[in-house]
Amino acid sequence: MKIPRILLAAGASGSGKTLITCGLLQAMKNRGIQTASFKCGPDYIDPMFHSKVIGAKSRNLDTFFAGGDTVRWLLQENMRGMELAVMEGVMGYYDGVGGITTQASAYDLARETKTPVILIVNSRGMSVSLAAYLKGFLEYRADSQIQGVIFNQMSPMLYPRMKKLVEEELGIRAYGYVPKVEECRIESRHLGLVMPEEVQDLQKKLQKLAQVLEETLDLDGILKLAGQAQDLPPSDLTEEAQIFGFQLEWPVRLGLARDEAFCFVYEDNLRLLESMGAKLVEFSPLHDSHLPEDLDGLLLYGGYPELYAKELSENQSMRREIGDWLKKGLPCLAECGGFMYLHEQMEGMDGKFYPMAGAFEGSAYRTPKLNRFGYVNLRAEHPVLGEDLGTIRAHEFHYFDSENCGCDFQAQKPVGSRGWRCMHGTDSQLCGFPHLYYCGSPQVAAAFLKQCGKTQARRRCENPMGAKGEKRKWQE
Numbered sequence: 001m002k003i004p005r006i007l008l009a010a011g012a013s014g015s016g017k018t019l020i021t022c023g024l025l026q027a028m029k030n031r032g033i034q035t036a037s038f039k040c041g042p043d044y045i046d047p048m049f050h051s052k053v054i055g056a057k058s059r060n061l062d063t064f065f066a067g068g069d070t071v072r073w074l075l076q077e078n079m080r081g082m083e084l085a086v087m088e089g090v091m092g093y094y095d096g097v098g099g100i101t102t103q104a105s106a107y108d109l110a111r112e113t114k115t116p117v118i119l120i121v122n123s124r125g126m127s128v129s130l131a132a133y134l135k136g137f138l139e140y141r142a143d144s145q146i147q148g149v150i151f152n153q154m155s156p157m158l159y160p161r162m163k164k165l166v167e168e169e170l171g172i173r174a175y176g177y178v179p180k181v182e183e184c185r186i187e188s189r190h191l192g193l194v195m196p197e198e199v200q201d202l203q204k205k206l207q208k209l210a211q212v213l214e215e216t217l218d219l220d221g222i223l224k225l226a227g228q229a230q231d232l233p234p235s236d237l238t239e240e241a242q243i244f245g246f247q248l249e250w251p252v253r254l255g256l257a258r259d260e261a262f263c264f265v266y267e268d269n270l271r272l273l274e275s276m277g278a279k280l281v282e283f284s285p286l287h288d289s290h291l292p293e294d295l296d297g298l299l300l301y302g303g304y305p306e307l308y309a310k311e312l313s314e315n316q317s318m319r320r321e322i323g324d325w326l327k328k329g330l331p332c333l334a335e336c337g338g339f340m341y342l343h344e345q346m347e348g349m350d351g352k353f354y355p356m357a358g359a360f361e362g363s364a365y366r367t368p369k370l371n372r373f374g375y376v377n378l379r380a381e382h383p384v385l386g387e388d389l390g391t392i393r394a395h396e397f398h399y400f401d402s403e404n405c406g407c408d409f410q411a412q413k414p415v416g417s418r419g420w421r422c423m424h425g426t427d428s429q430l431c432g433f434p435h436l437y438y439c440g441s442p443q444v445a446a447a448f449l450k451q452c453g454k455t456q457a458r459r460r461c462e463n464p465m466g467a468k469g470e471k472r473k474w475q476e
Contacts, residue, residue, distance in 0.1 A: 003079050004226040007040070007115045007145075009089030009106040011137065015122040016152040018046050020178060021088040023209035025053040027219060028084060030210055036082040038075070040109045041090035042375075042395040042435065044264040044302070050088070053206055059267060061087065061113070064097055064104035064375050064414070065393050065440035068112040072232055074268060074439060075113055084226055087115060093137060093146075097375055098415025102141075104375065110145040114230040118148040118175055118222065123162070130162055131169055138170060147225060150217065151177040175225075176217035181209060246446035248277025252296040252456050259284035261312060262338060264302035269438045269445075276449055285341065289317045296459070297331035297452035298322070300338025302435060306366065306400060309348030312341065312356065319357045326359030326429065331451045334431040336398055340364035342431060343402065360424065360431070362403030371433075372396045372420065376411040378434060384408060384425035385447035392441045394434035406432050427451065 008024070010017045021037070028035045037050035037058040042065070047058035059078045061071050079085055089106030096105035110117050119137060123130060130151070138144055151162060154177040163174035213219065254273065258265065262285065270280060280299075281292045286308055291298075300322075305312060312319065319341075326332055326342060340346050342359040347366050356364075378392040394411075408425035411434065412418075423432030428451045430444070438445040 001076050001079075001232045003075065003085055003229065003232055004083065004223070005075075005085035005087065005113070005115050005229045006222060006226045007087040007089060007106060007110050007113075007117045008120055008150075009093040009110070009117050009146075010120040010122070011133065012092045012122075015120050016178065017088055017120055018049060019209065020120055020150065020152065020213075021046075021086060022049050022053050022206055023178075023213045024217075024219075024222075025050060025086055026206045026210035027213050027217075028086070029054055030207075030214075031219075033223075034081065034083040036079055036085050038078070038085060038087040039090070040087060040106045041104065042397070042437070043090065044266075046088060048263070052202060060437075061109055062104060062437060062440070063108045063112055065395075065437035067440075070439055071109070071112055076232060078268075084223070085115075087113075089117075093117075093119065094140060098413065100415060103414075107141065107144065111143060113232070115145065116147045116225050116229055117145045118150055118225070119146050120150045120152055123151040123154040123158075123177075127158065127162065128165065131165055134166060134170055134172070138172065146172065148173045148175045148222075150175050153178065153180050155179065156216070173221065173225075175222050176213075178213065178216060181212055246276050246442070246449070248449055248453055250453065250456065251277045251279050252449060252452040253292070253294055254278045254280050254297045254299055254452065255292050255295045256280045256282045256299045257285050257301065257338060258282045259286045260303075261286050261305045261308040262301055262303040262341075264335075264337065264435070266435075266437055269436075272438045272442065272445055273449070276445060278449060278452070285315065285318050285322065286311055287315075289315070291318070291321050291325070294459070296456040297448065298325055298333070300332065300334040300341060300431075302336030302338060302398075305337045305341050305346065306349050309346055309352070309354045310350075312346075313354035319355070323357035323359045326357065326431075329426065329428055331428045331448060331455055332431065333429075333436075333448055335435050336396075336433050339431050339433060340400055340402070343404070347400070360402075360404050364400050364402050367399055367401050369399065371398055371401050372411070372422075375414055376434060377414055378409045378411055378423070380409050380425055381421075382408065382425075384427075384430055385444070385451055386427050387443070387447045389441075389443055389447060392436060392444060394436050394441075396434050398433055402433070428455070 008021050038061045039047045050058035094102050094107050097103040159177040342357045343364045344358045345353045346356045346364040347353050405422050406424035407421040409423040411422045
C-alpha cells in the first residue's frame with residue numbers, strides 16, 4: 001500500500017514538535033491535501049490538537065501496546081481515503097521503555113513503518129554545534145531513518161549558513177527553519193498541554209503559524225520526501241473483528257462518558273468495540289441528569305475530572321445512577337479519571353473534597369508528582385471479566401492517587417524489578433488507574449463485551465419491550 005508519510009521527531013521534549021506538527025497540518029489543509037495525523041506513543045492531548053487542525057480524528061501508533069504488524073495495519077486502515085500521513089514523535093527520538101531502551105520510541109515507530117524522519121532541533125544558543133548534535137543522532141543507529149532537519153527558533157540570517165553546513169558535512173537535507181513565534185505558543189498544565197478548547201483563538205494562531213511555515217519551510221520538499229516512503233505490504237484483512245477474532249451474536253449498547261471532564265479516549269478502542277458488536281451511546285456525567293436507557297455496559301475513560309469536581313458532584317442524579325450501576329455488579333470499564341469519579345469523594349484542583357459516585361470506598365486525592373508513570377505489564381491474580389486475560393500492556397500517567405487502588409492485578413514495569421498491586425477486577429468490571437489499548441490487548445475488549453452480552457440477555461428476558469415499552473430490534 002502506497003502511503004506518503006513523514007515523522008516529525010526531536011532530540012528532546014520541549015523542542016517544538018507539537019506546535020510545528022500542528023502548523024504543518026494546517027498548512028497541508030490549506031493546500032487541500034487530505035492529511036491524517038498520528039501520535040507516537042500513548043498521549044491523548046496532542047492528537048486532540050491534531051484533530052482541531054485537520055478536522056478529523058487523529059490516531060495513536062504505539063509499538064509497546066501493539067506489535068509492528070498491528071501498528072502497520074492500523075496505519076493502513078486509518079489512511080484509507082487520505083493522501084498524506086504526518087506522525088509526531090514522542091520525547092527524545094531514541095527515548096523508549098524504561099528510559100534505557102528504544103522500544104516504543106519515535107525511532108522504533110519509524111523503523112517499524114519505514115517512515116522518513118525529519119528531526120526538529122531547538123537551535124537556540126547553537127550554531128556549528130548543530131552539526132555535531134545532528135551527527136550523533138544520525139550515527140547512533142545505522143537505520144536511523146533520519147533524512148532531514150528543521151531548525152526551530154533560528155534566525156533567518158543564520159539559516160542559510162547552517163543549511164549549507166549540515167547538507168555538505170552530513171549529507172542530509174535542511175527543510176527550513178522556524179523563527180521564534182511567541183504569539184503562537186500553547187500553554188501547559190499538570191498532564192501536558194491545555195485542552196484545545198481552552199486555547200484562545202487557536203485557529204487564528206494555527207493559521208498564523210501555517211503562514212510562517214509556508215515562508216520558512218520547504219513544504220514542497222517535505223511532500224516529495226513523504227512520497228518517497230517505502231510501500232507497506234497490503235493486508236488481506238479489512239475489519240478488526242477478523243484480526244482480533246471475536247464478534248458478538250447480538251449487538252450491545254454501551255454508555256460512553258464523554259465531555260469536558262472525560263475526554264481521554266483512544267479512537268481505535270472505540271472502533272474495535274464497534275467492530276466487535278458494540279453500539280456506543282455517548283452521555284455526559286457533567287451535563288446529563290440520567291444515564292441513557294437500555295444500556296448493557298458502561299465506559300468511563302480518563303480526562304480532567306479534577307477540573308470539574310464541583311460540577312460533577314452537584315449532578316447528584318447522575319453520580320447516584322452510576323454508583324448504583326457499579327454496586328449492582330453491572331459491566332463497567334473505568335480508567336484513571338473515570339476510576340477517580342467512582343470513589344466516595346475526590347479532591348478538586350481547588351483543594352476541596354467533593355462527593356462522587358461512591359462505588360469504591362475512600363478518596364481520590366492530588367499529589368505533587370506523577371505517580372507510577374509509564375508503561376506497565378498487568379497480570380490478574382484471578383480470572384477477571386470471566387476469563388484469564390493473560391498479560392495486558394497498559395500505561396499510567398496521573399498526578400492523583402487513591403486510598404483504594406485495588407489489588408486484583410500485579411503491575412510490573414517492563415524494565416527493572418519495580419511492581420505493585422492495583423485495579424479492581426470482578427467477573428463484570430475492570431476499574432483502576434491504568435489506560436488500556438484494546439488493539440494491543442483485544443482479549444480485554446472481547447471478555448468485556450461477553451459480559452455485556454450476558455447482561456443484555458438477562459434484561460431482554462426480564463423486559464422484552466424495552467424501557468419505553470417498545471419491542472427492541474436486537475439485531476439493529
